[in-house]
Amino acid sequence: xxxxxxxxxxxxxxxxxSMTLLCAQDMNHEYMYWYRQDPGxxxxxxxxxxxxxxTAKGEVPDGYNVSxxxxxxxxxxxxxxxPSQTSVYFCASSYTQTGIPYEQYFGPGTRLTVT
Amino acid sequence: GDSxxxxxxxxxxxxxxxxxxxxTYTATGYPSLFWYVQxxxxxxxxxxxxxxxxxxxSNKGFEATxxxxxxxxxxxxxxxxxxxxxxxxxxxxxxxxxxxxVFGKGTKLTVNP
Numbered sequence: 001x002x003x004x005x006x007x008x009x010x011x012x013x014x015x016x017x018s019m020t021l022l023c024a025q026d027m028n029h030e031y032m033y034w035y036r037q038d039p040g041x042x043x044x045x046x047x048x049x050x051x052x053x054x055t056a057k058g059e060v061p062d063g064y065n066v067s068x069x070x071x072x073x074x075x076x077x078x079x080x081x082x083p084s085q086t087s088v089y090f091c092a093s094s095y096t097q098t099g100i101p102y103e104q105y106f107g108p109g110t111r112l113t114v115t
Numbered sequence: 116g117d118s119x120x121x122x123x124x125x126x127x128x129x130x131x132x133x134x135x136x137x138x139t140y141t142a143t144g145y146p147s148l149f150w151y152v153q154x155x156x157x158x159x160x161x162x163x164x165x166x167x168x169x170x171x172x173s174n175k176g177f178e179a180t181x182x183x184x185x186x187x188x189x190x191x192x193x194x195x196x197x198x199x200x201x202x203x204x205x206x207x208x209x210x211x212x213x214x215x216x217v218f219g220k221g222t223k224l225t226v227n228p
Contacts, residue, residue: 004158031214042204042220043159050214058215090158102147102208104216106158 002026004107006091012113013081021076021110023091031094032074033058033104034066036087043090049074081114088112117142121205121219128195128226136190136222138179138205146207148172148181148188149216153202162190162203195226 007022023032034046045058049068063085065077074093078085088111092104122137140146147166151159163172168183177192188205205219 033215040220043218045215048215092159096214102216103149103161103164104159106151106160108158 004091004093004105006089006107006110008110009108010111012115013078014115015082017081018077018079019081019112020078021089021091021112023074023076023093023107024072025074025091025093025105026072027093027095027105028071029093029095029105030071031096032068033092033094034064034074034076035090035092036060037090037109038087046076046089081112083114086112086114117146117207117209117217119205119207119217119219121203121222123222125223125225128224130197130226130228131194132226134190134192134195134199134224136203136205136224138188138190138219140186140188140205140207142186142207142209144209146209148179149206149208150177150179150188150190151204151206151218153204153221155201159204195224197226197228200224200226 004025033048035043044060047066049055052071055066067075088109090109091107094104118141149164150162152162153159163174165172165181171180179188179190202221202223204221206216
């Protein structure tokens with residue numbers, strides 16, 4: 001049981017390049033999330049998904065797109081990278097069940113630098 | 116809307132010192148409360164949780180009590196170790212509300228030998 005995995009772990013992009021970050025979970029969770037973490041800002045939610053084929057915007061969605069074609073995978077895309085997108089990106093997943101405390105399980109993160 | 120406020124860091128302590136990290140919340144419903152920990156270079160992991168008023172969550176020597184009257188969930192540990200150096204996040208989720216967790220900004224703890 002690998003939990004939540006993220007690919008790649010590190011990446012350097014030039015301004016204007018595109019890339020896709022992959023998140024995979026093997027816990028059969030319905031919900032998945034993408035966050036970015038910047039110094040002094042805590043975690044900010046980019047996009048999330050409450051099930052296969054569905055996505056929704058979080059706090060800071062501009063410049064990012066997502067897709068959830070399979071329940072176990074959640075992809076985060078940067079179409080035209082900007083230096084302001086230099087950050088550490090975390091994926092998380094969670095189950096949903098009435099009456100059960102709701103907690104999220106996090107991946108190890110992807111450190112992205114845009115030059 | 117729902118929000119979480121944590122004490123500003125960083126916090127620097129000597130080994131075996133007592134730790135308190137304050138967390139207060141604002142929520143419209145009856146939230147579940149969480150503390151997450153992030154060790155250097157890693158993702159967040161759940162440290163402890165509490166789902167109703169007066170519940171005490173505990174793990175690895177850390178404790179936090181859900182205080183509805185003061186809307187607080189302060190994290191405490193009686194004797195910190197160097198290995199406790201990490202960033203600590205307080206978070207809440209309101210049952211029946213949004214599918215999202217609301218996080219505080221995090222408090223960095225450094226424990227010196």
